[in-house]
Amino acid sequence: MTHHLLGVGGTYPLLLALWLLPLAGAVVCWAFGPQLGRLAGWLVAGLVAASFVLAALSWGAATQNAAGMLGANQRLVAWMPGFDFGLLLDPLSLIWTFIITGVGFLIVFYSLGYMEGDGAFARFFAYMSFFVFAMLTLVLSDNFVGLLVGWGLVGLASYFLIGFWFERPSAVAAARKAFVINVVGDAGMMFAIFLIFAKVHSIGFGDAFAAAGTFAPALLFGVCATLTIGAAAKSAQVPLHTWLPDAMEGPTPVSALIHAATMVTAGVYLVARCAPLWNHSPQAQLLVGAVGGVTALIGAVLGTAQWDIKRILAYSTMSQIGYMIMAVGVGAYEGGISLFFTHAFFKAQLFLGAGLVIHALNNEQDVRRMGGLWKRMPFAFWVMLTAVLAITGVPPFSGFFSKDEVIYGDLQFGHPALFAISALTAGITSYYMFRLLFLAFLGEYRGEVEHGHAPGWTMNVPVAILVAPSVAIGGALMSGGESAPWARFFAPQFGAEMAAVAHRPPAISEGMTSVIVFALVIIGFIIAWWRYATTEAKRDAVPRLAGETAHMPVVLTNLFYVDAAIDLVFVRSAQFLGNFFGRMLDPHVLDGAVRDVAFWARWLGAVVRSFQTGLVRAYALILVFGATSFIVYYTFATYGMRH
């Protein structure tokens, strides 16, 4: 069992700097945006780069493993007993930090060109910088509440960036949806925190994990399940995935950074971070694995039915994250993280490549109105091609190794059903990715835009840079199983789990699985080719696509009715209740009761006044009536007393 997280109270000031630099950037850009102008972008890029450098410098500190204490630690503030806050940099958070700041830097740099001339240039970079800060908060916290804070703040940043062009009602709606669903996740995590705190009286990871063995199974499952809600909401897992496709309303760089590379993988981070909890709860592992598997499949299936280039990528992201979640769920932490790592590169590359296309075609996103672009923008074509090969897991591209680990992990950890699902998904993935590639780049151009504006170097350079890792990094780090640098890097963190499974070898070897998966990938490719890339398909593409659009299975066009169900069950019912209470119960029943009291008081007053007829004799009569009742009382009271 790894007790390496108990580093509370340590000091590592570098960590503070690397954490707070982006925040400074955000504040400056937010406050002095107009004055800064284009400088804002460069400032943010510089600061993110700086914190990347700092992260690189802290490699040693993060990987140090002295006295059972892995990583570097910086304490921040203590609210009250049990509420100690601190930062933690260990291999896990280091990897995320690298991606957040590294890929983040590239994308910010890319945005310099992409957001060129936008009305709210500075605001965009303020948000981006704020997002980086928030994401760092998430991965660097050494306790659940800090994690939750980051969790909420990235949700806010994503809200701002999805709704960045907030004059668009669709963007506003998408932002609202994303935010609320993410809050559902936050609520789930809060509940997990309550459960944990009630048990261990601390919010620190260390205390919770140290005590993980002592949790009652039901309690532990509860904790993991509620954490899973958080992970599902943030990582767009079924059934809380519906916000991710809509999130594509945001600018493309945002989709690349937040909704592909980093934020949506927070769920993976969460499960990996809480490995000690999951390891003690097989049911929880099964739950998360199942969620991930189902999401991977559904995402892939829905990806085949999309026409919007960014939505295709969004569903593929959802599917890929499904893979990761499944992997870390079943216990193949390295595998999941490696897929996250490589995915960050090639998915960012895909989005940025798509961004090149969209930018060039004046925000045209429908692949039906693309085609033949490889002639117009060969650079984009090659970029996309490499990325597609990477994501489909064609050796020796990086995706091959990571996905291989993930899929084989299912078998290793004894989940053949999940293995089947993920293998199938791999095939579908290759189908829809090549479909995208063929539709966009092969054949004849089907759109109207004659010559959009060509992307500048600030956009091309980052994409070019990304090509390298998405091609090579898998082979460089992850080939060679146990002895691979990747495995050795994570050995101190997840070594125990790996060892736990080492002694039950699955039925078929890793090589065998690779062959099966690759065969499915080929099949997917062939179908895609046959449907979209044969000469006749290319010739009469327009009517074919129209026909396909018309005959698209309704269940797919309605996205499995998940949106509709959520809308009906939660949104509509809440609004109904609200209207009933606010327009019916409140004014007419509750307040009505009050008004009735007033009414009866006035009525009583009228009764009293009705005796004031003004007639002396009537008054005398009333007087005498009163007197009589007195006399009667005083006459008979004594009788009553005597007998």
Place this chain on the structure above:
Amino acid sequence: MTLPFTGADWSAILPVSAIAVTALAVLIADLFSGRNDQRYVSIAIALLGTIVGGILAARQFGQHHDAFFGGYVVGGFTTVFQEIIVIATLGSLVLYGALGPAQRIAGMTAIMLWSACGAMLMAAAANLMMIFLGLELLSLGLYALCGAVDRRASRESALKYLILSSTATGFLIFGSALLFGATGSIRLADFVNPVLAMNPLFWLGAGMFLIGLVFKLSLVPFHTWTPDVFQGAPLPVTAFMSVATKAGALAVFARFIYAALPADAVQGLLLPVWIVAGISMIAGNVGMLAQHDLKRLLGYSGVAQIGYILVALAGGTPLGLRYALYYLAAYAFMNLGAFAVAAAISGDGEEGADLENYRGLARRRPWLAAAMTVFLLALAGLPPTAGFLGKILILASSVSAGYLWLAALLIIGTAISLYAYAKVIRLMYETSEGARQALEPFVPLAWASAAICAVLVVAMTFYPLTPSNVLPLVR
């Protein structure tokens, strides 16, 4: 032959006689004073005399003496009631000075002084004859005062008051006769005889006697005269009635229940009174709800306020009497203050009675409006006024005496009453076009008395002057 009375006896009635003589002085002075200043002469003399009377009465505080064979008790709470009556008289006389055109008011002033004497006699009376004497002296004066203005309403109020009040008096003396028959004595002190506790004649007598008192206290269902008479009578008279009559009757009632009842019969003997008090607290307050005439509204309010005071007495505890006195004093200031404001905004006639004339007062005369607000809040029992403290004292005594149901009725009644009082406040402070623009004249006397009352009403909250060692001197 020599009279069987000692000098102490004469000195006991000195305050009353001082005021009575003052009344004569007013009449005489009126003959010799010039046309345009006579009203002020009358007022000045009357005020002077009343103040002297007040001082004389105050000097008796603590010096207990049963004058005239125990028929006239001074010291103790007599003094407190007499002081309240004196204050009421002063306040009302001032209103005479503030109101109306220069006219002969010497007569009214004198009559009011004599009525005050009657009330003061009631406060001190310790035997049935003295009670009757005081009551009639008070009432006869009031009949005249009510009808003293040449207005139809005024005459009507006088007639109603005359007939109803005399009827009630009839019950009172018939009751007195029965009491006399049951006990063979007219001294209240002789009624404490335990053997009477079971005597039906005594019970019946006490009952009919109480009818007379309850009428003067204007508790439901003996209240019917109150709204009409309050509305019809001239402003100063209403002010005087609202306090002095009640003070006198309350004094008699207090003496009756504290000093004149066989201990083990008190509960049963007084139950009807508590019941009508409870009814009054509700009926009086709901009666206020739809009124458009300030005097009428205050008439109904008086019905409820007396109910509150009786709640304090319900326990029959020494503290209860103190709180009743405290609340009565506070009530005197609230009411006199309210009437002073009314006088200040009525020119020659009775405009001060019509609530319409209060609309937007805050814009024209902010200070008057503020003072009126204080009085209304006090009547509603809101802080920072004596009304608030009085309420809590009354609640405390009723709770400790176990009369929770009265406390509950008090709470309910108060909640209702707020609506009526706050309605006037809102009238004064709302900014509507309907409000009249003409600025009310500055009336020094009325303003002064309003100011004094306001200050006292607030001050009494923070320095509750509840007269101590009252009860030992009741008998």
Place this chain on the structure above:
Amino acid sequence: MMAVPLDHYVALAAVMFFIGVIGVIVRRNPLVMLMSIELMFNAANLLFIAFARAWVQNSGQIFAFLVITVAAAEAAIGLAIIVTTFRPQKYVDVDDVRTLHG
């Protein structure tokens, strides 16, 4: 010893008082109402006298005299008020006097 037992006086007084009360309620002429009130007073006087005799206590008799005096004064004021009230019209009827109500 007394010729007529005390109860008779009490009964008579009660009857007188009752008649007085009824008179006040039913008659519309204020003068008659005043008379009825006098009747009530006198009922009380009768009681006072009777009881004074029974208890051999003259304070009762003094009380009776006092009541008579006061009643006279009351009648005087009452008449004055009635006159001023009904001066405008030829007949007297309390039911006409009802401007103040509500």
Place this chain on the structure above:
Amino acid sequence: MLLVLLIVVAPIAAGALIFALPRNDRTISRGAGTAVAIATFAMLIAARDAQWSVRWLSRPFEAAFHFGTTPVSFWIALLLALCTACAVATTRVARTRDFVALMLMLEGTMLGLFLARDLLVFALFWDLMLVPVFFGLVGWGEHPATAWRYFIYNFAGGLTLLLATAAFGVIYGSTDVIGRADAHLVGAWAPWIYAGFAFAFLVKAPIWPLHTWMPPTYGGLPSPMVSVVSAVQSKAGLYGFIAIGLALLPDYVREYADPLMVLGAISLIYGAVVALVQNDAKRVVAYSSLSHLGLIIIAVASGNRIALAGAVVYIVAHGLFSAALFMVLGYLEEREGTRSLLRLGGLGWKNPRLAGALCIAALAALGLPGLAGFVGELIILVGVYQAGYVWPVIVALVGIVIASAYMIRLYQDLMNGPEVADVPVRGDLTWLEGLAVAPLLAALVIVGIYPVPLLRL
């Protein structure tokens, strides 16, 4: 220490003095009002642990004009002074002089309430603080019926409080008990006394179903006053539960915790779903407070120490963000002449500062991690769960989700979307307005990061 008395008297006296200014004065009264409020803030800090007392009654029970803060009331009082200063600084209503005077009197009376260490004084100020608001509703409110509903509803509560106070005094012998640890009342009467207190507190908070006076009142009052009322006056009831219920009658709070918790939970959900569909911006906030106060009631009912610490944080947090929300909405209404979510939209383009202020306040209200609201909610629920109540925690979490929905809706409908043609956009926040809201927002951030002082009970 006389300073304590001064804290209470100064604002009231100043309010009275302001009437001496010329009738149509604006700037002087506004400035003076702000200065006085800030002065009270400073005096509060100076006199944190000081007390001042003088005998009031000796019979029928001991009572004293006894002032001094308790650990809880200190923060509420500070909040009050801060809100008043901010609200008065930018008052822009007809008859400014009178209004500012009222605001100061409101502050003074409420300070009296929160500094009172004597039940009777507490009851006195409880009724007294209704009066300025009543005048505010009469003189500046939208329609008179509101004034009645507010005044009589709360006065009814005040009366039960009065009766309970009297009974407490008679039975315990003294009302000089607030902030004393040893004063516990038990016996046959105690439950009824607790009931009397509880009714007053529930009306004041308000808690469902006694809340119907609140939406019209918050909607009708001019925004400077409603920001103070919603921020602080609504806390009087909760403070009562903490300082009187839990301190003097703990057994009965515990015994009747479940009904209290049910009411709190109902208010929480009820307010949230109603806020979800309101189209009047102020009413959205009004119903949201119903929901938020429900959470605090749950915390109080749980009686758990951590939950109470959280309740204090949340009381302050809610004060800050509701005050900020109402002030910003007030600025908005002054500019646009309407506060209907249906008519407004897209204001964010032209008024970034306005949008920013509203955004921060709204985010704090929906409990965004990192802001004060979150701290309160988290710690409260941690405590409530620790106390063994599971279902209220779940209800609260549902409420938090709905809160995010209606607050985001509020913000987006006003600031986002296409600009609406027919409403004029009259300029962004002035520097003064910005300066007035800034302290509240800053406090939200600070408390959100470092709530430690508030957590020391």
